[in-house]
Amino acid sequence: MNLILSFLFLAIFSPLFILLALIIRVTSRGPSLYLSKRVGRCNIIFMMLKFRTMKLGTPALATHLLSDSCQYLTPVGSFLRKSSLDELPQLWSILVGDMSFVGPRPALFNQDDLIALRAEYGVDKLAPGLTGWAQVNGRDELSIPVKVQYDYEYLQKQSFWFDMKILGLTFLKVIRRSGVSH
Numbered sequence: 001m002n003l004i005l006s007f008l009f010l011a012i013f014s015p016l017f018i019l020l021a022l023i024i025r026v027t028s029r030g031p032s033l034y035l036s037k038r039v040g041r042c043n044i045i046f047m048m049l050k051f052r053t054m055k056l057g058t059p060a061l062a063t064h065l066l067s068d069s070c071q072y073l074t075p076v077g078s079f080l081r082k083s084s085l086d087e088l089p090q091l092w093s094i095l096v097g098d099m100s101f102v103g104p105r106p107a108l109f110n111q112d113d114l115i116a117l118r119a120e121y122g123v124d125k126l127a128p129g130l131t132g133w134a135q136v137n138g139r140d141e142l143s144i145p146v147k148v149q150y151d152y153e154y155l156q157k158q159s160f161w162f163d164m165k166i167l168g169l170t171f172l173k174v175i176r177r178s179g180v181s182h
Contacts, residue, residue: 002101006094013088020051020085028074030056033089038106039115041127046098048106049089053077084174090130102163103129104151114144123151126158133157136169 010017021032035047058072070078080086093099099106106128107114118124134142134150142150154162 002094002097005101006091010091010095013091016085017088020080020088023076024052024074024080027076028052028055037109038128039109039111039124040098040106041125043115043119043124045109046093046106048093048098051080051086051089053080053086082177087130094130098128100127100129102131102154102166103127104132104154105129105135114148117144117148118151121148121152121155123148123155126151126155131166131170133162133166136166136173139173 024032030052032052033049034052036050038046038048040046053074054072054077055074073081077086090099094101103126104118104123107118115124132151133154134147137150138146154166
């Protein structure tokens, strides 16, 4: 299902991809896309594509760890993040098998505390997702232990219908732009 849906969505959203890439290029210096080093299933590192929302030279830290992260945002970066449009290129990561539509969000390579806690709970065995149970229950506002608790709950309840529930809740969160602090 991941393969077929990601291919279909990539085809459908390709005009939007082109438009967003052009807007990013016109409003800020640097490439439209960037590769982010992330931790995937079984703690294997993979490169995840995203639309660039931060200025060139921004420290490679999770946004919530930056002091005054707003100073690093590109002119359209805030909109892309709040609308979750910066996540669309991850459809490619789903297509090539590095990610799934639903699962724990992939950790940055340097989020050692999150990576270790996920390994402790066995959550590292799951494919990372475009969205997940933790994201629909708080997203940026959750502490790492709480986030991992939700990831563990997902591991235990994982099913087609639970994934559909998470996708539906994600759609509502994106439309309402809730749970995004950066």
